[in-house]
Amino acid sequence: MKSTIPLVIGCFVGWFAFGELYVPHEDYRWVFEFLRDQAQILAAMAFILGGINVIQVNYPKIRRREADWQYKVVLLVGAVAMGTAGLRWHALGGEADSGSMAVSGTAAVGTGYATLAFDSADRDALVIIDGAPPVRAWHSGNPSDITKPPGDQALSVQLRPGEHVITVRKPVEGYAKHEVSILVADNEPTSAKYEILKRWVELLPAAAAVLPINVAPGQVVTVSTDLVMYWGAGSPHGRVFTWMYDHIFFPCNATMFALLAFFIASAAFRAFRARNTESALLLGAAILVMIGLVPIGRAMSPIFPEIEEWIMDTLNTTGRRAIMMGAALGAIATGLRVILGIERSHLGSD
Amino acid sequence: MNARLKIIVPIGVTIGVAAIAFLWRGNVEPSRWFTLEGPRAMYVAIVAAMAALLYYYLFRARRGDEIYIRRIAGVDAIEESVGRSTEMGRPVLYVTGVEDITNIQTIASLLVLGQVAEMTAEYDTELKVANFYPITMVVAEEIVKQGYTNAGRPDAHKPQNVMFISSEQFAFAAGVNGIILRDQPATNIYIGRFFAESLILAETGYLTKAIQIAGTAEITQLPFFIAACDYTLIGEEMYAVSAYMTRESRLLAMLKSTDVIKAFVIALLLAGAVFATYNHLAGSHEPWDLGGWLVGK
């Protein structure tokens, strides 16, 4: 009873899934997709069990101070940190520098316009003026000049009289953006009258309205800000999450993958030995294909790439075909064993 | 059952089903509730023939007829290596591949795991199972428990030895590497679907002088397993292993029925090639396009 009902359920949904190819009716599809959703939900919920399992396996080792327990702490801390970063708590990134705006009027940089300067630790920020294509904060204003050494200059852009919206954001997602509206007064070249109405950081995009500050021509407005990282996952991607992904997960992942280049060489050394006809064929084909694939082989003789192509087209295709066909038959039989209810070892016996 | 019948029945079943499918093609009007368009007729034929053969051989096996299965090198190796692990007092590591339970190779791997668990329970050797997906872990845990129960030692089963490592390919590889290096299993068994991590695992296993047995139907990874492991179950052999190991009637029946279909496939391939060559030499007229029929042209 305890295993018969699950067996029946398994057979039933198994045949139902099998029938999906033969019944085009949309009601059938609907049920099928619903069942597939449930299976996916189940698999996803199992990740919670997976998490519990990781703790069950590692925590006792830490508690009992088994060998290498320190590393298990690293593992658990890494998992918890990444998992928490994945939560969408945007504001928890901390109230960093909210950004500021200073206007200096002494230097008569020019007449008829004010000058926008930028000063911030976040010099790799983009400055968007009135929705125009962003200028990089470190830019001298010439968009083609991308090799300019860092720290050389600050942004300096002319602002004509009128109202301008200045947005500062990071070129990568996951940061708050800083936005301000600047009103450059008309024709008051010598006036030192200015007012900072509000400094303001927008934590969530498209939040409150932008408040303007007044600047007179000839003055320099300096926008200065440290852009706050968003915390969490999702879109917009939390920066803490992406930071951990970019600088821990990605390099480790890529390096593990890169280890293969080394292991291939050592496997070739110790395993590709012509012990018998089979292994001789294996290594012979491997060498021919390897020579044919690199330019050096082509440079030696154009026959190598041709041999490589021929082996790939004929013998490799044949072997591939045989394995796919055999494996397909094995897989059909294994699948049938399950959905015919012949196989029940995954369901226990009592 | 007399000898002649033993041959006639499976052949009759296969050819009969194939003939029905052949006659059916195009004759079933596709409706909203049922369609045999394209290659579906052929698919149904294969599944129907396989199911019929399964039951036929199951019936014969239960009657006590002897069913012959040839040796598969990797299978004996599994038993030997579990014995060796016992002697050395080191655990056996079983990796179920990096695919979810959605893949039939994973399901096949889990079925083999059942036999391995039974074996380790009998030998009283520790069995560690590394899983890529939690759902696989849950099923693997149930299967291992069942294996220990079958061996009469349910108390020896340690649930925490069936582990979820990580669902990220190379993090998983790193985790399994860690187990290989630090728990020093004397036997590593990799059965299921594998990708690029295959060589990382197998080369690390080589470092610890473990006996390594691999099985996959993943063509791109087979060369790496063949190079780096002691035994490799190639493609279909992986599905056949559990049958050979237990010699249980239901599994032998499965092997037999796939073999009958395989023989039929070989015959079909030959016939198709002969017909096509004949057509080619005789000009363009095509009385029998078997290949086209298969894919539902």
Next chain:
Amino acid sequence: MAAEQKDWLQKLQTFDRRWIFLAMGVAIIAPLFAPLNLPVAPSAMVKSAYYTVEDLKEGDRVLLSLDMDPASTPELEPYYRAVLLQLKRKKVKIVIATTWYAAPPLVERWLSSTVEGRIIKQGDSSYHGIPDDPYVKNEDYVWLGFREGREATINGMATDIRGTFDNQAADGTPLDDIEIMNGIESLADFDLIVMVSAGYPGIKEYIQQAQGRGNLRMVGACTAVSVPEYTPYYNSGQLLGLVGGMSKAAEYEKLVGKIGTATQGTDVLNLGHVVVISAILFGNFIFFAGQRRRRTLRSGKV
């Protein structure tokens, strides 16, 4: 004498594989600092890809689809840079899109450095061709951004590219206001489609979803592993050129005349293959030497 001989063979038989790791490490690092510039001879598929782009005229419009993620950059970025230089120096207008969700951060970084900037830096002595000029957003190029839906997105682009991208570029500019999008309703209106594709969805899906609707001109680049899968499309003429993997990208760089990371990388590939082949030969040498020794010992005993 015999004892001495035994020593070297025994030493070899217990050869530490870490020496091979070291050899491989050197093979990977050294060419990056001291390029060997081994000969690169462009193959037919690469030449075909190059000359298809070369056939474009100033002002022609090209769709550049970057369907990839950071993991595939070593194999695909060199081609992207080379083909972009080629397009820019021909002053071709470029429309850029992607169907991979992992692509936009990468692509946006590339846009500001390679499209809006110069690929050929001033004073670059290694390049002798026509230099490229910075492109201006929404005037010389458009970045459409990413849309979810995989082949459905490509299908949408094949029928109604404006609708698929909600009638606006990634920065929100309405497509109607962008001159180079004038008259472009679907993929068929482009003079060429250039695909940089790391897998699914990619070249195959473009061909399946779009090629059938009109005789589109398409060239593409893919990773080395995908070459067997895509070669049939070149053979059948659906794809006018295919640049598969790093070594082919190096061939493309040679044709374009700008040496980049693929050429450096191909040095590594050459050396790496030599290391692997030497490892096989060396392993077999040890193996056969050992066998011969055993045989002579045995015959000596008898």
Next chain:
Amino acid sequence: MGHLSAIDLFGYWLGIFLTFAILSFLYKDNPVYKIAEHLFIGVSIGYVVTLQYFDVIKPKLVENLAEGNLRYLIGLALALMLFVKAVSKRWSWLGRYPIGFVVGFYAGLQINGVQADLTKQMEPAMSSVVVDKVNVNADPAEALQLLPGMNPSIAKRIVEVRAEKPFASIDEIDEIPGLPQWQLDDLEEARGAFNGLDAQASVSSGDTFWFGTFAKLLMLMGLIASLVYFYFSVEHKGAIGKVSRFGVWVLMIGFGAAFGYTVQGRLALAIGRALDVLGRDKDPALAAQIDGGVVAVISIVVIVGGIVAWELLLRRRRESDTNK
């Protein structure tokens, strides 16, 4: 780029350090590698759990339930049964329901999935063994462009040229007027009596492409022999043994080729890693700030120092153990 913020700069450095920490595994298992390994695994677990939540659980379960689609309680109930298994021995049999459901469902689905492998692989093998040469004077452009050295534009040109004056011999193929020089060069390079243009193309119909025929025959026999290798019901002795041996050979050559083929891709990944560390794939200004080369050297020094210290420590501990 301008100044990277400290946290991002530190991030790049950390990435480079972790790269070498993992590479140190090539020397041997060591504490530095272990730290990197455990950190990586931990972060990856956090990562996949987060993704599962946002990709599956939230859109499929949470949002559906919030909208009142109560049928999604089935998924939740199945999941809860799975959890019971983890906490209670007595009720753990409840876990078999979800297992039966999920294994059964995917087993059924996969049968359809692999069917196509079988028939799609059978079809091309069932074509004619005898392969004819392509007739450049008659066959359509689609057939011509498959020839070595050809491409669609050459094929189109050939069709145009032959309409005016048919080719008298294959030698004329690399002198077709109106083709750019590089294509003519390609055509000339593709000539060859064995498997090249001369072997595969002719100016009349019905000639046999012998090498192609041989390859076709080899493929068919190889395929059948390999399938015989997977035949379990008979002992592989005598004639069947020989056939299955031949099948194994074909498989082995195929595997060797696949091995050789994959090497390039794997090497490219290692190269990518090296380029990334050295900053060659980055904006020069950004690369200059990160200064990957220097950081790499520092990382290597730190890691080597760490490993040496660890080995000395181990040795001392071992010595003191033996002294005791």
